Amino acid sequence: MMQENKIQAGNTEQVLLSKKNYHRAFKVVSIANPEQGEWLFNWRGKKLSQNLMSCDYAHTAIRISNNEEIVIYDKDLGSWAVTEWKYDVNLEELWKCACDAFSSTSFSPEERGAYYIRTYEEELNADIEKIPEEERERYISKYKEWVQILFNKHSRIMSAMITGPARFPSRRNEKMNNYYDNAVNEFRTWREKALKVISRKIEDAKPKEQKAEEEWTRLKRSIYSSASTIKGINDGTERGYNKALFVSSIYGKVETYTKRGDVIIVEKAIAYVRELNKQSSIITERHKFFKLAEMAKAVCEAQEVRSNKEDTEILFEGGRVIKNYSEDRVQIVFDTKPQPDVISNLKHNGFRWSPRFSAWQRQLTNNAYYAVSRVVPITVEQLMKGGEK
Incomplete structure (x- = not known):
């Protein structure tokens, strides 16, 4: 029984070739003539026409058994089933969301949506090649969540060329553009930080x-x-x-x-x-x-x-300072997350956040004692003496 993009062949459910997936199809088989065997599918393997605004393509397939080559047009995609993919991790479930994202800004929202789907899939698959197996599922889930957010925010952007110039909400549209740009920046920041954390974990795990x-x-x-x-x-x-x-x-x-x-x-x-x-x-x-x-x-x-010395803790209202000799670090641990101005002051004085210790830290030096005294209510003398009052 035929479904939207799947077909039941015996006990095996095959995925039909479609605009949602043809860019990642590697091998296909003809539904009408399965005896011909598998074909290597080449997405947009043949250029049909080109002008200033667009370029039309057809696809080609090469029969593995005898190198016979044929052309497959978009209208015939449903006559083929995919037997092997170039990669498995994909964003096909966001297809409608991607098309809706450009419905008010493009004359060809499907084409624009498909382009972004392909671009994000390429980036995501390149990322997970560098990520350990146990980290991949969480990263993929978060990446997809971000892409959906971006598509949803872009769907609120309009173009006068598409919607018409009459009573076009220019001020509102400018806000939506800014919201989208900010979300893109947040996404890029998240991705960069996530990959750095994963890279650090890989490095720490090495012998x-x-x-x-x-x-x-x-x-x-x-x-x-x-x-x-x-x-x-x-x-x-x-x-x-x-x-x-x-x-x-x-x-x-x-x-x-x-x-x-x-x-x-x-x-x-x-x-x-x-x-x-x-x-x-x-x-x-x-x-x-x-x-x-x-x-x-x-x-x-x-x-x-230093490593043979015992670590020293000095309490202050709202947290404690640790002289961690084994790690050669002075660490500040707050009872609750500090205010933004305190975090800014910490960074200004050379402290960096350590997820491993859940502390703000810098190298254990005399200069570090002065830095601590500029951030929390503890004197340099207390730090020098190791916390003795």
Whole structure:
């Protein structure tokens, strides 16, 4: 029994090829002649005509068994069933919503709606390729929710070309445009933050050895790039460059790991530069670069001393400050969500929100104590003494 876009074939329900799904169809089969086997479907594989306003297409299909090619027109879509998709995650359930979104702004709302459906599907499928399996369902659901919001907001926008210029509500239309633009910005902000959080989770889940190896690979590549330019300067093939700047670049990148107490990577970097020095003078042995290993060891020892200290809490009305030695962070935890002006003040003083600790935090330094005193009613002296009154 035929349905809107499905057909019952024996015990299997097949999805008919349609304007809602033809852009993601990969393989199709003829309903009337299933014995011909599967065909590779090429959406808009043949251009029919083109003018300044539009371009008309037909679709092509290539029979897998013998490479026979045929043309499929839109009117014949319902004669084919899809057997395999290019991708499964789609926004087909938002088809009507997408078409309605452009009913007052386009002469071809179906075409415009379909274009946005395809664009969002492409972005969504690209996103989920980078997302772990356990995170995908929630991300897909939220993404679809946002797309529906955008379509609904766009449906309130009008065009005088479509609705007619008589008594056109220009002021109201401007508001609707602004609402839609704001929603798009909110959606983009949500997507960016969501992907960053997921990326951070992926990074945190990696084994320590893998993360260390990846960091070293990135640093080595960066050192090699700067060293290649320095070699060119030495050979006279790179002109107009300042060698000191490239040496400083290498030093600065390795110094970052020194401040973190990453002795292994710093030692690898120094050994690598010495190896490169055999080919051309990259950094002379007199340079302070070669003392970074000693500095890294000193930092590492200081970190060990701090990590053995017990964390200290200092209470204030509405929250507490934590001197977290193991994480090398000073953290502010509020009993309730702080007001916007307080959040602004926190950011202004270098604090960043940590979902992991549910706290506002920054590196544990003497400067951080002064920053805390500018945000909450605790003195620098209290922080220095560890909370003793």
